[in-house]
Amino acid sequence: MNIEELVNICSRSGRRPQVISCGKAAVIAALGMEGRLFYAYNGEVVSLFRRESAENISTSKTGYLNPGGDGLWPAPEGTRFGYEYSTGSWRVPAAIVSAQYDVVSQSADSLEIAAEIDLVNNQQLGIPCRFIRKVQVKELDNAAVIEQYDAIEYMGCCELAAGTFSIAPWSLSQFTVDKKTIARFGDPGTPVRDLYQPSKELLSSDGKIVTMKHDDKNRIQLALPEKSSFVELLVPDKNLQITRTSAPLAENLHPVDIADFPPDADPGDPVRYSIYNDPSGFMELETVGGCTDDLVPGIVLGVNMTNVIKAIN
Numbered sequence: 118m119n120i121e122e123l124v125n126i127c128s129r130s131g132r133r134p135q136v137i138s139c140g141k142a143a144v145i146a147a148l149g150m151e152g153r154l155f156y157a158y159n160g161e162v163v164s165l166f167r168r169e170s171a172e173n174i175s176t177s178k179t180g181y182l183n184p185g186g187d188g189l190w191p192a193p194e195g196t197r198f199g200y201e202y203s204t205g206s207w208r209v210p211a212a213i214v215s216a217q218y219d220v221v222s223q224s225a226d227s228l229e230i231a232a233e234i235d236l237v238n239n240q241q242l243g244i245p246c247r248f249i250r251k252v253q254v255k256e257l258d259n260a261a262v263i264e265q266y267d268a269i270e271y272m273g274c275c276e277l278a279a280g281t282f283s284i285a286p287w288s289l290s291q292f293t294v295d296k297k298t299i300a301r302f303g304d305p306g307t308p309v310r311d312l313y314q315p316s317k318e319l320l321s322s323d324g325k326i327v328t329m330k331h332d333d334k335n336r337i338q339l340a341l342p343e344k345s346s347f348v349e350l351l352v353p354d355k356n357l358q359i360t361r362t363s364a365p366l367a368e369n370l371h372p373v374d375i376a377d378f379p380p381d382a383d384p385g386d387p388v389r390y391s392i393y394n395d396p397s398g399f400m401e402l403e404t405v406g407g408c409t410d411d412l413v414p415g416i417v418l419g420v421n422m423t424n425v426i427k428a429i430n
Contacts, residue, residue, distance in 0.1 A: 370407030
């Protein structure tokens with residue numbers, strides 16, 4: 118799919134697409150579709166795009182329609198502090214599904230968007246927030262370089278004490294894959310935590326980088342700790358290499374767990390990156406930000422990341 122096709126579909130469906138570009142690099146932001154960001158390289162959309170999610174509405178009765186692209190969600194997903202089990206069963210919070218982002222600032226190659234999103238965690242604690250997304254694109258050495266900043270601003274009027282909450286920005290970037298696709302991460306000594314089925318049979322290492330094959334039968338998710346240096350996809354069918362890195366967290370922030378655990382469970386080990394494999398034919402490169410000890414009114418929890426898209430050859 119090229120950029121014009123995606124923009125036309127989103128425009129007809131009232132999803133208010135905004136486009137920024139520089140050389141071979143471009144990003145389309147769908148303001149009325151969870152503020153999702155869709156990456157493009159050399160005129161073609163690289164991110165997964167689900168047309169049916171643009172043309173229909175997700176509800177708790179009809180089910181969640183995954184838009185694809187790069188979404189900003191609050192971490193964690195499960196545990197007693199998470200946001201996907203506030204009704205007792207898994208669902209994407211209605212406030213995220215129905216969020217209407219507005220443009221804060223825009224130029225030819227940069228964009229800032231934001232939306233007010235009130236969250237309710239699995240303990241029924243309400244946390245009013247403002248989600249912020251900043252993105253800038255450039256072309257460097259024949260590659261698309263997408264600098265991205267995702268943040269959650271706490272808009273509540275009272276301070277929440279440490280141990281009563283957990284919240285961090287969580288960027289989930291989805292790409293269409295096939296059996297030849299492999300994910301890579303560094304380093305070989307990085308402890309791998311499986312959040313769904315075991316991944317051992319899919320993993321291999323050359324002593325420097327660990328690779329994981331795409332699995333078209335099982336849900337696989339790897340949770341990677343702070344020492345991880347990058348996550349990456351190689352998609353031979355499209356001759357694309359997609360690499361994601363993130364900056365160290367600010368001194369006042371600490372990493373959190375994202376695990377899809379039951380809503381009465383405690384959080385596990387903290388996560389910096391995650392790789393998710395869906396048997397329906399897509400994989401995610403995920404980046405997780407950090408949380409403070411106490412949540413003070415007006416505090417902004419942000420994470421900086423860089424996405425590099427280029428031809429493999």
